[in-house]
Amino acid sequence: KAEYRQNVFGGSIGGPIKKNRTFFFGDVEANRSIQGQVSTSTVPTLYEEQNPGDFSDIGGPIVPAGQINPIGLAYFKMYPAPTKGGQVNNYVSQPNKTQYSTSTDDRIDHHFGDKDSLFVRFGYNPVSTVIPGPLPPTKVNGTIVYPSGTTYAGPSTTNATNIQANYIHIFNPNLVLELKTGFTRINIHTNPLNHGVDWASKLGIGNTYTAPDSLGLPFMWPLAGDYTSIGDGIFIPIFDVNNTFQYNGAVSYTRASHNLKLGGALIRREVNYFQDEWSPQGGFLFMPFGAYSNTMANLLAGAPWSQERGVDLAHQGLRSWEPNVYAQDDWHAKSWLTLNLGVRWETYTPIVDAHNQFANFNMQQLKVLVAGNGTSSSGGVNGDNLDFSPRLGFAANLGHETVIRGGFGYSFYPVVMQTQVENVNPPFSYVCFICFSATFPNLLTPSSDASNPVGTVSSVALDLKNGYVRQFNLFVQKQLGVNS
Numbered sequence: 001k002a003e004y005r006q007n008v009f010g011g012s013i014g015g016p017i018k019k020n021r022t023f024f025f026g027d028v029e030a031n032r033s034i035q036g037q038v039s040t041s042t043v044p045t046l047y048e049e050q051n052p053g054d055f056s057d058i059g060g061p062i063v064p065a066g067q068i069n070p071i072g073l074a075y076f077k078m079y080p081a082p083t084k085g086g087q088v089n090n091y092v093s094q095p096n097k098t099q100y101s102t103s104t105d106d107r108i109d110h111h112f113g114d115k116d117s118l119f120v121r122f123g124y125n126p127v128s129t130v131i132p133g134p135l136p137p138t139k140v141n142g143t144i145v146y147p148s149g150t151t152y153a154g155p156s157t158t159n160a161t162n163i164q165a166n167y168i169h170i171f172n173p174n175l176v177l178e179l180k181t182g183f184t185r186i187n188i189h190t191n192p193l194n195h196g197v198d199w200a201s202k203l204g205i206g207n208t209y210t211a212p213d214s215l216g217l218p219f220m221w222p223l224a225g226d227y228t229s230i231g232d233g234i235f236i237p238i239f240d241v242n243n244t245f246q247y248n249g250a251v252s253y254t255r256a257s258h259n260l261k262l263g264g265a266l267i268r269r270e271v272n273y274f275q276d277e278w279s280p281q282g283g284f285l286f287m288p289f290g291a292y293s294n295t296m297a298n299l300l301a302g303a304p305w306s307q308e309r310g311v312d313l314a315h316q317g318l319r320s321w322e323p324n325v326y327a328q329d330d331w332h333a334k335s336w337l338t339l340n341l342g343v344r345w346e347t348y349t350p351i352v353d354a355h356n357q358f359a360n361f362n363m364q365q366l367k368v369l370v371a372g373n374g375t376s377s378s379g380g381v382n383g384d385n386l387d388f389s390p391r392l393g394f395a396a397n398l399g400h401e402t403v404i405r406g407g408f409g410y411s412f413y414p415v416v417m418q419t420q421v422e423n424v425n426p427p428f429s430y431v432c433f434i435c436f437s438a439t440f441p442n443l444l445t446p447s448s449d450a451s452n453p454v455g456t457v458s459s460v461a462l463d464l465k466n467g468y469v470r471q472f473n474l475f476v477q478k479q480l481g482v483n484s
Contacts, residue, residue, distance in 0.1 A: 010030055023110075028103070043090060068300050091135075100129075102125070118167045118168075126157070127157065146193035147230045151236075156191070160185070180246070184246075193232060219231030219281065223287050224286075235278070258332075264323070269321075278310030280312075284307050310432070318352070324346030325346075336399075344391070394407070407471075408472050409471045
């Protein structure tokens with residue numbers, strides 16, 4: 001039975017600081033959990049574990065001792081002995097996932113007088129998580145290694161912080177001003193299980209990327225035969241410091257049959273991001289053909305079908321602005337008719353990199369556009385500034401217990417940061433999946449030449465438009481019978 005333990009505890013307190021003027025409230029909650037993750041993997045059989053290279057027990061080939069590659073053998077020995085018989089799904093484990101989370105909220109409300117009030121709120125939520133791999137740790141030449149075998153196995157911390165302040169001033173019963181400001185930070189730091197250890201050098205794998213952020217265990221991927229892969233996750237590490245600044249202001253005015261509201265807002269987004277594209281330590285793919293008709297035999301012989309590798313060479317500092325203004329009127333035009341009228345204008349500036357460490361690929365010219373090198377910091381992507389959003393709604397009482405309601409709205413959505421995060425390109429990244437021109441155990445040399453890119457490139461349209469949604473609705477309500 002997998003282990004499961006969870007403890008949740010906390011408390012809250014609140015009260016007046018100054019009678020009828022200032023109040024406070026605070027709370028904290030902690031969550032501690034340990035949960036076994038039942039995992040089923042495929043590893044070499046017990047006979048194969050005891051006789052490396054001999055796959056005759058499953059009708060497979062025998063790799064002569066002289067053809068066994070020392071690196072392939074080192075990886076082969078990282079597999080544990082099976083926990084049950086059979087050729088597939090023969091290893092079951094229950095490693096523990098741990099997660100420790102704390103959240104706190106604090107707020108102060110203050111009334112300066114009958115016409116002015118302010119509140120300030122602070123929230124903080126640190127979370128620490130460790131996701132285990134399905135295979136147990138072992139030792140290679142006296143050093144502990146984690147075979148891992150899953151995409152995101154490893155430790156991760158996420159710290160979320162939020163600060164908000166709201167101020168309200170009442171000029172008179174018909175005129176009210178509201179000002180708001182807020183800041184949110186999400187700080188994510190995710191590493192593989194073998195982060196910081198140069199296993200490529202220890203094992204003799206050549207031409208790996210040795211930046212501190214990308215050290216770990218290179219990936220060996222038996223693509224066929226259901227064998228569990230060995231190596232660090234292919235899309236980590238991830239470092240993401242995501243800041244959002246918001247400023248809002250609105251004036252509400254009521255006169256006769258009109259309830260008017262005028263306002264505007266400004267949002268500033270900062271995404272400081274780093275995520276390796278695909279096996280930064282390098283990876284080799286093995287198939288049941290080529291030198292031998294067995295995937296694991298080819299691993300032992302050091303005969304991969306291909307290699308793959310993705311490296312980000314720079315940390316991105318993405319930035320954008322989102323200003324908007326709006327006006328709306330709730331108008332009681334008739335005793336039986338209410339109209340909701342509004343219009344909104346907003347713009348989303350092109351996403352730029354603060355240090356010009358960004359490149360776009362022009363699909364028309366078939367060339368890499370490096371930010372700041374004769375190209376804008378957005379990689380040639382232009383803004384979309386004509387985003388006007390009309391709104392119309394109505395409610396009409398037609399008598400005879402019949403009401404009709406309807407509305408129309410036009411809403412725009414910004415280009416998601418993920419579009420730009422994935423759009424790095426040479427000279428700031430190198431991605432090659434299914435590559436054939438290197439000899440095991442050496443990896444291909446990353447190319448940082450923007451004029452002659454090698455590997456995979458990605459593109460964002462230069463006239464990229466914001467997404468939008470148009471919504472319509474119409475409702476008819478009729479009372480049937482008499483209320484009882």
